[in-house]
Amino acid sequence: MRAIKRLARCAAAGAGLALGVTGALYAADGGELYKSRACHACHGPDAKTTILPIYPKLAGQNAPYLLEQMKAIRDGTRTNGLSAAMRPLMASVPDDEFKSIADWLATLQ
Numbered sequence: 001m002r003a004i005k006r007l008a009r010c011a012a013a014g015a016g017l018a019l020g021v022t023g024a025l026y027a028a029d030g031g032e033l034y035k036s037r038a039c040h041a042c043h044g045p046d047a048k049t050t051i052l053p054i055y056p057k058l059a060g061q062n063a064p065y066l067l068e069q070m071k072a073i074r075d076g077t078r079t080n081g082l083s084a085a086m087r088p089l090m091a092s093v094p095d096d097e098f099k100s101i102a103d104w105l106a107t108l109q
């Protein structure tokens with residue numbers, strides 16, 4: 001069981017690496033980044049169907065606000081509520097990817 005878990009983790013890391021490379025090539029595609037950066041795991045594939053009712057919907061929110069919140073959670077200047085659930089996954093996300101994701105989220109209904 002342990003070995004399987006380790007294998008799964010390796011596979012996930014490998015996929016992350018591959019996605020990281022594609023992410024750099026297609027940094028402008030916020031919808032793809034939203035998936036490859038695993039945002040959908042908590043905020044839902046449509047950015048509205050969140051895994052827990054206490055998690056925020058992001059679809060249709062203003063892009064500049066979204067961008068500021070993403071950076072603030074990553075950088076630890078926003079620590080309220082459940083920000084700690086999201087923060088560990090944000091460390092490696094650069095500003096330009098956040099911007100692409102924010103712009104894409106703002107176009108959703």
Ligand code: HEC
Binds near residue numbers: 043067080086
């Ligand atoms: C492990 C679950 C999880 C993941 C993965 C995650 N988030 Fe979050 N996110 C949260 C939670 C929980 C909050 C609410 C924090 C709070 O209670 O203040 C949040 C808050 C936010 C907010 C602020 C919303 C608002 O209305 O202020 C934005 C924007 C956001 N997330 C974007 C993203 C993006 C973009 C990604 C992917 C790069 C992502 N999140 C990945 C759990 C997650």
